[in-house]
Amino acid sequence: MIPRSQRGALAVGLAVATIGLAVLAITLQVQTSPMYSRVGPTAFPYGIGAVLSLLGLLLMLDARRGSWICEATETNADKPDWKAIAIIVTGFVAAMILVATVGFIIAATALFTAATIAFGLRKPVKSAAIGFVIAFIAYFTFAKLLGLRMGTGIIERFL
């Protein structure tokens, strides 16, 4: 039985090895012109895939041996609060939907508000107001003063 604290590390090693194997599998599908047969566009992907698989394997050994010492394998350390992280992810997804529909400023305000809630602040109206001001200034500086194209939206239209 693998100690609980090492399971996460083992999973990380497994993930790295899986990525490595996936890279190899995908590269096998690539059809290359025989002109480049020696060192074509697949040479590096093969190498990187092979090394990643090997590294993943070695990481799993490290995890099993218990020699992988970090925050996540430390049994006494507090576990991260995944709920808080999920709130930021929600804010991000909301921002991705909003940015293409109602514009950058509102999208960024939503992200800001979600993040303050995730950090434990329970005043969404105040947060949204502050976020709006920051988003507005950021949009104005980068889009208007520096000429970055940041799309348009229901507020951006009037700027």
Add this chain to the structure above:
Amino acid sequence: MDSLASLAHGFSVALTPVAILWCMLGVTLGTAIGVLPGLGPALTIALLLPITFQVEATNAFILFAGIYFGAMFGGSTTSILINTPGESATIVTALEGHKMAKKGRGAQALATAAIGSFVAGTIGVIGITFLAPVVVSFALRFGPPEYFALMVLAFITVSAVLGVSRLRGLTSLFIGLLIGLVGIDLQTGQARFTFGVPELLDGIDVVVICVGLFAVGETFYLAGRHYMGQDEIVPIRGSLWMSRSDWARSWKGWLRGAFIGFPIGALPAGGAEVPTFLSYWLEKRLSKHPEEFGHGAIEGVAGPEAANNASAAGVLVPMLTLGLPTSATAAIMLSAFQSYGINPGPMLLSTQPDLVWGLIASLYIANVLLLVLNLPLVGLWVRILHIPKPYLYAGILIFAMVGTYGISQSVFDLGLLLAVGFLGLLMRLYDFPTSPVIIGMILGPLAEQEFRRAMITSQGDVTVFFTRPLSLSLIVIALALLFVPPLIGFIRSRRQRTNAAA
């Protein structure tokens, strides 16, 4: 004297009022972001990469030079006043600096750090001025095999030699190399790892990776820790001036630190950790007050801070002359060069003298500005740390969004930013270094290009890397660095076991 003339020309570029304003902006922004725990120069420059579309190259690099040194100054401030070193290079500063601050000598710790950085920066700039042309004359003889071997060496040193675990360092590097593969292969037009997504054809932007790993990942991490910022910030009190004995105990450390830091930084291995620790160790050995170490010895701040700054200047030598970035910040700067269509390498000094020497001169000016503007304003910088953490990090997310959406207007890139942020969180929790990812993704495609060039000229003969003396020795060094330390560890543990048995 040729180099001095070039440097003088650099100063004529960097001392125009406009250039000084850009430098001042950079130093200010850099310090402001550098004081935030966990955020450093690489992130700041990445967030401002979009300005390369609008701002002329020379001014952009003057701004970046200001950010580079400003962020380092900000990082030392945080290490000294709240003992949360933002990057590994300032860990040593925190050792003695924070103890000094607790004894009410925070101002002196900051002063010796700033003046030491200035001294080291001066030596560093002179060092670059004389070393860069030498490296160039050497590098002009390099062919693709030598470049490739050099890059392999840099890959090994940044991932496997520095840091806690060579295994995790190498994993980070190869994840970076994999990210660098995404997109259309420039030599054959073959799309790689694009999964039919049109946004991926141009490759993944380094801004997305850098901002995702450093800003979004850090925000996830802190939110998961309910970090509300109850850090104890040690107030600065008492005299702001360094006493005569402070000066006497500092100046040798500054010089020694600078002479340790610059050459190590200039090696294709890079990294500021080794020189700062080396300098700390040396100062401890040479100090007349070794008993004070661990309780706030000023030498322990003076030496490592100087070493840190000198190595930061040294890192620019391989970056500018060989196109070889050995730190995350240098990698981001390299991609800034690329976005101007400039490829750093031996020809850069002769084709872009305004840019290169202007950049070098503004490093110096940045140091002066830090000394005369930012040191007196340290109270202001510390106030940034009093902004409630929820607003601070939520605000950083807005700027992360600007940096990503502003370069591509792509919702897909925002999704990618989120995914990379999550990767950054996992890397943080499982203690993977992040810089090798950035270096791998920037340097990987260049290494592949050199490898294939070498293969074309040798008509597919791999031995080309082992028959040319220089490339052979570089590869031998790289392999030795990779395999010898674990081998020694293995033999040692075997011997211990047999001794125990006997």
